[in-house]
Amino acid sequence: MQFILDKIAKFYESSIFIYGMALLLVYALLGFFSFIAIRRYLRKESYTNYDHLLTSPLTPGISVLAPAYNEGLSIIMNVRSLLTLNYPRFEIILINDGSTDNSIEQLVKEFELVPVDFAYNAKLKTQPVKTIYKSTNTAFNKLVVIDKVNGKSKADAVNAGINIAAFDYFVCTDVDCILDKDTLLKLIKPVMDEKSKRVIATGATLRIANSCTIDSGVILRMKPPRQLLPRFQEVEYIRSFVLGKMGWTLVNCVPNVSGGLGFFDKEIAIKSGGYDPQSFGEDMELMTRMCRYAYDNKIDYAIRYIPITLCWTEAPVTVKIFMRQRTRWARGLAQLMYSHFKMLFNPRYGRAGLILMPYNFFFELLAPIIELTGLIYFISLLVAGRVNTEYALLLLLFGYSYSVMITTLAILWDQMTFRYYKTWREVLFLCSTTLFESILYHPLIVIFSMRGYFYFLTGKKHTWGNMQRQGFGQVTAKA
């Protein structure tokens, strides 16, 4: 018996060693790839004149979709902010997903809306649309408001928006997100700049708005969040977007275009079936389905990311809300892997099947499980007195220093892109956060992910996540 147990333990240890080394290698590669991708982007950007796009009659139109549920606290300011986007041909489609607050009354009054006889074509099935509004004031002629029955998911609301979108491309954002005024110009550039591939989606970096100075929906001054939990998220976002997704974009293997801000090819999105209202990670799920559709229909596609920050979102400040968010994300990932398991290691799906899905499976889905089992195994060895303390601490220090190095590298790439914070002290403040991330923040992620997997397995019910936002006031932080 002891012999078998020893053999299992040996096998486990060897597997974990290989897994760990592979993970470190992936991060090193991503660091290298992202450096090349950012350098290329910046060089191209220095020769780009966006004014041509602003004045050209050839500029493609874009529909901006903003679903909202009980966002009455900030809805007017956010819609006003969306209407000021710097682009010659766009429409804002605000989808009020059966809010129980006075969002719709506020909108009708503020933007002089009237119900219109709109020929609604439900290409994607959604909950019924009650009324579609347009403004009688020409200043707001870019705005369309859909008032629909609550679909219990953001996906259902966005699908209704896609159904009435007039243009070939749409941008999906959250109504509480703050967008850079040049967002549409920057997001369409990779589509127009592609030689042979069809760009089916584009994404950009998201940041945390919590401590930024904001006035009337415009970021006046970027600052790292003062509170620890949002600051950890800022660091995580920088690593994920600037290092991770920029690295993946170089090899055309972007796993996901964020729900906070994503640019999509409408035709492919509709033909793929639109957002899945049953999914907890609807953005990633749609992306995977769009890739799958492209492979099935032999469309040579590309998904692109740009390293500059175009969107700011309010991060959860309490552990309770953060737990809800991360549980939902983990559940969405488990759901995605389950429903698209056929793609895993399937050469028919090219890079998506051979690189993307295996990465998601091993290093995203399994990572929390492996970490937790590893911790349990380590404690059992500790109790049995079979741990060489010196070696164990060296290995811990090895993992810790590597993770700090990778995150610091991501901050460097971010600063290379643009000097987002005004002072050196703020950058240092953010860098210092990386020292505590693996000790304080990462364990939370592991626990909440396990919670998400548990809910996935037990099939707990789901509704629109209530983020309990504080909203962005006129000026949310003192300059």
Next chain:
Amino acid sequence: MAILVLNPLQVTNFFMPAIRNFAGLPVIMQIAICFIIISVALIVYIQFRLFIIRYKGHRLEQKKAKLVPFIDGLITEHILMRTDIDSSSDVNSIIIDTAAFNTPQLSGKESRQILIDRIISYKKGFSGTIALLLRKLYQDLEFDKVSYKKMNAFKWSKKIKGIRELVDMDAPISDVIVLPLTNSKHRELRAEARNAYIKLSKNEPFKFFDISTEPLLMWEQIELFKTITTTKDISIPNFARWITYSNNKSIISFCLKLIVHYKQTDAAPAIVKLLDNKDHTLRAEAINTLGKIKYLPAEDQLIHLYTNQPLTCQLEILKAIGRMETGRNIQFLKQEFLYSTDFDVRKNAAKSIIMSDAQDLIDELFQSSTPENKLILKHAMNPLIKY
């Protein structure tokens, strides 16, 4: 509450035996130690780089903040506020005090570049004698030589900078140098060269259309369109030439857009020939162009083609008939509106019926249509709904 304070000396002492006995350690531990050292060294280096990046950016900003007002003052004094010139002055005979621009403050490479950028910026904002005087200043300071040097550099990014500076300052560039670059494999360089060629070529500004094998990307089309439609004294050819002979689909597509802009109805016969093209995207663009230039002789041919076309082309045909506003094929539109199973077909047919202003037919359709078709009609008629 007990606070654990790690003394660096204690930490070092703890790991020293392992480090001293490095050769005797298992391979995994050796790798771990190497990685720790590399990681720590990289963290320190990255912090240093962060500091350098921020410092350099800050220094450049400060330099610009100091130099730009100084340069603006010089340009104002020596160019803009000159009282000895008017619109009839011969610019070549005017003497500019270049010594004022050769001060120690403006002597470094970085400072000279700021000065070049400033002159270009002013040149873009002025026309007439002032613009010519700014160009003279650029030449007198021998900045054209600097730009030529950049254009002949090995790096594509430098080449672009050089070409852009020369074009912005209307400095002559030989066709022989630019033309090969219009077919460069490097997208940015290719685009810049094409823009330059159109602006600077005295003989055949569109010659590169003949030799282009690389596709004209959507972004390049936007840039070229702007250059072509805003450059003065450019002779606009009949774009039907490339519609007929070019093998480059993107060139044909771009020419269709230019035909619409310049309303070249005499190009229509060449466009009609495109209706037989196998590429349905190109066919749809051709139909769209025929509608926009209101080429009425093609209307019947479009209707004849309709049944065998894919949906994108069918929609373009419906739009084209609406744009032509002849009213001759109103029955065809009515039929599509009433009997098509496709929502978009009915919507576009309705829009074209509304455009043709056939009030009797609209009233009749309101009476006889299904509730969904009535809604489509109302949608098409509502001035608040644009699309």
